[in-house]
Amino acid sequence: xxxxxxxxxxxxxxxxxxxxxxxxxxxxxxxxxxxxxxxxxxxxxxxxxxxxxxxxxxxxxxxxxxxxxxxxxxxxxxxxxxxxxxxxxxxxxxxxxxxxxxxxxxxxxxxxxxxxxxxxxxxxxxxxxxxxxxxxxxxxxxxxxxxxxxxxxxxxxxxxxxxxxxxxxxxxxxxxxxxxxxxxxxxxxxxxxxxxxxxxxxxxxxxxxxxxxxxxxxxxxxxxxxxxxxxxxxxxxxxxxxxxxxxxxxxxxxxxxxxxxxxxxxxxxxxxxxxxxxxxxxxxxxxxxxxxxxxxxxxxxxxxxxxxxxxxxxxxxxxxxxxxxxxxxxxxxxxxxxxxxxxxxxxxxxxxxxxxxxxxxxxxxxxxxxxxxxxxxxxxxxxxxxxxxxxxxxx
Numbered sequence: 001x002x003x004x005x006x007x008x009x010x011x012x013x014x015x016x017x018x019x020x021x022x023x024x025x026x027x028x029x030x031x032x033x034x035x036x037x038x039x040x041x042x043x044x045x046x047x048x049x050x051x052x053x054x055x056x057x058x059x060x061x062x063x064x065x066x067x068x069x070x071x072x073x074x075x076x077x078x079x080x081x082x083x084x085x086x087x088x089x090x091x092x093x094x095x096x097x098x099x100x101x102x103x104x105x106x107x108x109x110x111x112x113x114x115x116x117x118x119x120x121x122x123x124x125x126x127x128x129x130x131x132x133x134x135x136x137x138x139x140x141x142x143x144x145x146x147x148x149x150x151x152x153x154x155x156x157x158x159x160x161x162x163x164x165x166x167x168x169x170x171x172x173x174x175x176x177x178x179x180x181x182x183x184x185x186x187x188x189x190x191x192x193x194x195x196x197x198x199x200x201x202x203x204x205x206x207x208x209x210x211x212x213x214x215x216x217x218x219x220x221x222x223x224x225x226x227x228x229x230x231x232x233x234x235x236x237x238x239x240x241x242x243x244x245x246x247x248x249x250x251x252x253x254x255x256x257x258x259x260x261x262x263x264x265x266x267x268x269x270x271x272x273x274x275x276x277x278x279x280x281x282x283x284x285x286x287x288x289x290x291x292x293x294x295x296x297x298x299x300x301x302x303x304x305x306x307x308x309x310x311x312x313x314x315x316x317x318x319x320x321x322x323x324x325x326x327x328x329x330x331x332x333x334x335x336x337x338x339x340x341x342x343x344x345x346x347x348x349x350x351x352x353x354x355x356x357x358x359x360x361x362x363x364x365x366x367x368x369x370x371x372x373x374x375x376x377x378x379x380x381x382x383x384x385x386x387x388x389x390x391x392x393x394x395x
Contacts, residue, residue: 028063036072098327113156165206261316270363
């Protein structure tokens with residue numbers, strides 16, 4: 001008799017029942033030459049963290065990996081999954097990391113950033129590529145050196161922006177008939193910068209760095225970017241909120257109104273503590289000190305004691321996280337990341353504030369302008385993990 005009838009369920013109900021996963025797990029356990037010691041835990045993980053059909057299918061493919069490799073060793077299975085079933089690799093890796101069956105990777109962000117840099121370098125025409133690769137290696141070396149010295153290193157995103165600029169210039173130069181960097185002139189660079197005047201300052205920063213490196217290494221005999229500049233008005237000129245607008249937002253996020261708990265925490269953290277989108281995304285449970293109601297945002301060197309409103313909002317986020325039943329170590333967990341160990345995307349942080357029609361950077365800028373009026377710049381650089389130039393921009 002079919003098992004679904006034995007359980008008193010119709011076929012449709014049985015297909016959506018968690019028992020589907022456990023039944024599939026028991027069936028494959030009998031077929032495998034050796035049942036992995038983590039098999040039952042893996043089945044329970046899939047039953048609670050994945051769609052029933054997806055979980056049952058993942059179990060079947062994992063069992064076939066065990067049979068094909070004749071191994072229950074997690075690293076061996078991950079290596080085979082990476083080669084033959086890439087979609088299954090991340091799912092298995094998340095489970096093995098969460099259950100301490102393999103060491104958690106310490107350089108995931110570095111590896112992903114290296115892949116992104118390589119894609120940008122490969123997009124550069126072949127004759128111009130060696131100089132760009134050497135430039136990228138220099139930027140990474142500077143970042144690593146800054147980390148060792150305890151200084152503020154460039155973010156991976158900043159390095160990628162510089163490589164984007166050089167890649168676009170290489171494509172522009174190749175289209176104009178250039179085959180070496182040494183043949184470019186200041187006029188060629190001006191023609192490239194004229195394509196988007198609004199990006200002139202950003203692009204020119206990358207060009208100054210690249211050609212200074214190329215000149216030092218002998219790739220060019222003359223630095224064509226040395227004479228170019230991008231005059232800019234000093235001081236912050238972005239959007240901010242009035243005091244009345246801040247009070248309205250504070251009452252909303254500290255009041256009885258029903259809203260998603262992450263909206264209140266993200267809003268208050270940015271409005272009262274100048275938290276960045278990256279700091280909020282990467283915040284983990286290890287960064288919290290409940291006994292002192294304190295938090296250390298990633299990138300900052302000191303613990304920050306939260307006010308009652310922000311701590312209550314954070315507690316609401318933790319309660320929401322607990323209801324999801326996730327193994328993800330981050331404080332802000334979404335529907336997509338609850339089954340992984342990855343941080344929420346930057347778009348999720350922005351979308352969380354969509355009900356009030358504001359971007360997190362506006363809240364942060366408002367707070368930074370207030371702090372620069374009240375505190376010494378050196379205190380701010382230490383407390384917020386910002387560079388002196390970054391804080392002086394708001395002063």
